[in-house]
Amino acid sequence: AVEALVRWQPPGGGLVPPMEFIPFAEECGLIDAIGAWVLQRACRDAAAWRARGLALRVAVNLSSMQFRACGLLDTVRDALATSGLPAGQLELEITESALMADDDATHSTLDALRALGIDIALDDFGTGYSSLSYLKRLPLSKLKIDRSFVIDLPDDADNLAIVRAILTL
Secondary structure, three states, rough: EEEEHHHHOOOOOOEEHHHHHHHHHHHHHHHHHHHHHHHHHHHHHHHHHHOOOOOEEEEEEEOOHHHHOOHHHHHHHHHHHHHOOOHHHEEEEEEEHHHOOHHHHHHHHHHHHHOOOEEEEEEEEEEOOOOHHHHOOOOOOOOEEOOHHHHOOOOHHHHHHHHHHHHOO
């Protein structure tokens, strides 16, 4: 599997990480266009790899605003249809904060994505406030433990204990 990672490289500058430009893109109303482009590109690339015999699943991150956008399902369907990528080859990564609103809209969107055959990963797990009862109600395919817990493994005994506990769950 691969993960689509987007970076911004302004003219004459170095790479700007997403933590710096995504909030700005959300404020300016550009996140839907950027997110749609990333999704289209990731699906197109994965479909091209598949045509060459590399059936790699591709994971694409969604911002909280993208997840809440009314056109998300259409954007996802369009990216799959345009690229020819089977839905089962796509995974959408959503952060805990995007899913914190445990409401009908959240569940409806997740259920619709899962009905298409798309896997849903909870990204940056361990940095938010999800309860275990909340997690069991969500149609998730996987939990991605936040980098802060795994970066110093196996040397950090505290993080090792946390990661082992999450894996046991």
